[in-house]
Amino acid sequence: MxxxxxxxxxxxxxxxxxxxxxxxxxxxxxxxxxxxxxxxxxxxxxxxxxxxxxxxxxxxxxxxxxxxxxxxxxxxxxxGRALQVQLVATDPVRAVLRALHDAAHAPAYLTVFRGDDIAVAHIADSPEHPRIGQLHVGFAEASHTTAFGKLMLASRDDAAVARFLEKRGAARLTASSVTDVATLREQLDEVRAQQLAVEVEEYLPKLACIAAPVRSPAGRVVGAVSVSVSAKDLPSRAWELERAVRRGAWQVSARVAG
Amino acid sequence: MxxxxxxxxxxxxxxxxxxxxxxxxxxxxxxxxxxxxxxxxxxxxxxxxxxxxxxxxxxxxxxxxxxxxxxxxxxxxxxGRALQVQLVATDPVRAVLRALHDAAHAPAYLTVFRGDDIAVAHIADSPEHPRIGQLHVGFAEASHTTAFGKLMLASRDDAAVARFLEKRGAARLTASSVTDVATLREQLDEVRAQQLAVEVEEYLPKLACIAAPVRSPAGRVVGAVSVSVSAKDLPSRAWELERAVRRGAWQVSARVAG
DNA sequence: ATGACGATTCGCACATAGTGCGAACGCACC
DNA sequence: GGTGCGTTCGCACTATGTGCGAATCGTCAT
Structure with missing residues (x-):
């Protein structure tokens, strides 16, 4: 050479x-x-x-x-098909998302954590309850401002989170985005405690998102099931949505192989 | 070595x-x-x-x-996504298939010809009008017993067809399958003349299929739009289905890039 | 036919890029 | 502090990949 x-x-x-x-x-x-x-x-x-x-x-x-x-x-x-399988985007899983969408009257997402990225594996939406703006099936950068992003970070230990933030930073996307690392850490602790992540107008204005973890049979958090609703609807529907999302995530977990 | x-x-x-x-x-x-x-x-x-x-x-x-x-x-x-684009499986095209399905009350297929294979790029079906048996999105061997297979062969010249048959043969899948090469050639001529392929119980018993060619802007036949119905319904619905399929193929052609 | 042009294969000489082995390193867990 | 992975490093060797040019094939225009 x-x-x-x-x-x-x-x-x-x-x-x-x-x-x-x-x-x-x-x-x-x-x-x-x-x-x-x-x-x-x-x-x-x-x-x-x-x-x-x-x-x-x-x-x-x-x-x-x-x-x-x-x-x-x-x-x-x-x-590509093999990747879909790894992303858990199988028919039974899609059915769960569809049911979640129907029950919650909101777009439902399945995301899978891959390295430092997040893969949107499936979206169940409808003309009445369309998906968030430019969110599409495929890989996306993980962000500390999304509910599933928080869930991904919460599934890691402090050292890994630190590494992630060092590489990607904690950008401010909206007025409510959390950019302070200490505050973010506290949030992640709460996510771990509740096994649930909530985000209100941190990613996009007027939108809120609730996400629950999907686990592999071994118990590892491998992804998330989530729904998004308008921020103003959240207070009145939080309890109902939390239940629906938790149920959806549980059902998906039961359908995850390996 | x-x-x-x-x-x-x-x-x-x-x-x-x-x-x-x-x-x-x-x-x-x-x-x-x-x-x-x-x-x-x-x-x-x-x-x-x-x-x-x-x-x-x-x-x-x-x-x-x-x-x-x-x-x-x-x-x-x-x-994989790039392949989808090459396979013309874009949203507007999916919408055409959906409309065809709704109008024809039958499962609708978009197939794309690739080398000596056929790629099923998209299927629009419903619980009432489900897709044919094990047909699924993805690559499949081309066959002289399917309507889109006939269309693919018809888009080639005699020498290419000969080469194909030599490699793959002309197997009999049902009692109605055409296995005689001369007869097949006549059929292909008719397909070329009509710009339409029909198959009745040649692939699966009790099923019939109608396919029309999708063309690239350059005029090349690159794939097919088709619907399948039960063989006994075909006689009464042939005219209606032919119109619907031709229209669908035309609309898809208009949405094919490059 | 003839020739010309692009696509594809072939032959060959050269050395780079790829290889395997073994050892060293780092790291977690005991 | 040791044991067992997973991973990197160093090195010697040559198979493997490379570029060049020429030969071949096929198609189209003249």
């Missing part, structure tokens, strides 16, 4: 290249040709073709017959 | 290994430890760790803080 130019990610070069190809192809709605790929990655043609042959052989890429552009293949779908 | 033992897939070794790791981790609901991965793949620990570091760095793998097992990361989700 030359001392002059150092590769960015210190990793297995060809593995990185393979992954980058997948991303590149995925980002192109109609796929890419071998030449385009080689060019954009600065690869010789042989190299590109060999990498592509491997990816195609493993069904991560395919081509329409007669076409020269590569598109994502079925293995990508299989991986 | 030793002449004695030859590697299976003639490809880039480390890329293959990286992909295999992803599959392995995906297949384990709760993830795997580095040691397990190294062992199952027959890798030295350094090698395994370096591969894992690369995959983690690119966010294809993550770990829960404190945990030693690797799980699928957010990049997998992003890839």
């Amino acid at each position: 030359s001392a002059v130019e150092r590769r960015s990610g210190a990793g297995i070069q060809s593995a990185e290249r393979a992954l980058r190809i997948l991303e590149l192809v995925g980002a192109a709605p109609t796929g890419l040709t071998a030449a385009e790929i080689a060019e954009r990655l600065g690869l010789g043609q042989s190299t590109a073709y060999r990498l592509l042959a491997t990816l195609q052989h493993e069904d991560y890429l395919t081509r329409q017959p007669g076409e020269h552009r590569y598109i994502l293949g079925r293995s990508v779908d299989e991986l | 030793s002449a004695v033992e030859r590697r299976s897939g003639a490809g880039i070794q480390s890329a293959e290994r990286a992909l295999r790791i992803l599959e392995l981790v995906g297949a384990a609901p709760t993830g795997l430890t580095a040691a397990e991965i190294a062992e199952r793949l027959g890798l030295g620990q350094s090698t395994a760790y370096r591969l894992l570091a690369t995959l983690q760095h690119e966010d294809y793998l993550t770990r829960q803080p404190g945990e030693h097992r690797y799980i699928l990361g957010r990049s997998v989700d992003e890839l």
Whole structure:
């Protein structure tokens, strides 16, 4: 390896290249040709073709017959499906969320904690009770201003929380966001005690959220079930919603494998 | 490379290994430890760790803080999402399928042709009009016995069809399945002429299916919109269903990008 | 037919990038 | 303070991946 130019990610070069190809192809709605790929990655043609042959052989890429552009293949779908399973987004779990939505008359969410991220695994909503703004199924940064974010942090010990805050900080999103670390710690203690997290206008104005923990059979907190309602409705409905969310989280936990 | 033992897939070794790791981790609901991965793949620990570091760095793998097992990361989700886009499974398209289902009182399907496979991109059904048996969203082998399969074959020239049949054969699934190649070719010609494929009890007994082609802006047939009904209802409803399916396919085509 | 152009494969020489082994390190738990 | 993981490091070796150029194939236009 030359001392002059150092590769960015210190990793297995060809593995990185393979992954980058997948991303590149995925980002192109109609796929890419071998030449385009080689060019954009600065690869010789042989190299590109060999990498592509491997990816195609493993069904991560395919081509329409007669076409020269590569598109994502079925293995990508299989991986995605495997992820869904890991995220607990199975049909019985979806049914629980749907029932929660119907009972609470509010959008219901299933989130799963992954590393320092949160994955929104499923949302049960309706035209009458739509999901929060831009919240969508997929990975999102964890935040100390959301009910499920608090739950995630509460599931960790102080050292881990400190590490998290050091990395991500405690940004202020609304006037009510908690930015003081000491106060946040107190909140997390309360979350641990109640096994429930509540957030009122800390994430988005006028909105409140209640979340209860989902546990693996081993007892580990792996995610959260939550609902969001308008902040002004919260006082009158808190008790009812808490019960509904706790029940939903319990039911999901019972349907979590492994 | 030793002449004695030859590697299976003639490809880039480390890329293959990286992909295999992803599959392995995906297949384990709760993830795997580095040691397990190294062992199952027959890798030295350094090698395994370096591969894992690369995959983690690119966010294809993550770990829960404190945990030693690797799980699928957010990049997998992003890839899967990119595939969904390539499969045209966007919200407006889903809405079209839903409308078709409501109008036709039958389960509606969007399929996308990929290589020699068919991807079921979306299904709009209901408890009253449930989807066909084990049909599910995801990739499936193309078949000459399904309406969308016929449509896919019809979108190809004779040589490509020949190649397909040589590889996959023309199996008999029901008493009505067409297994004679000449007859099949005639059917495909008719499909091309009508821009519509119909199948009656060729795939599953008592079921019939009508499919119309989805076209890219460039005019290429990229998939199909279809509905399935009970075979005995077909005669009385054929005209109505044909109109509905054609309309649905047209609407989807208008919502296909690139 | 002929030629020209893009896509794809092949052959080859080179050395980088990847590999395995063993040892060292860090860390938690006993 | 020791024992048992999980993880990193150092090193020597060469298989593995690489780039270049040329050969081949296929398609389309002339």
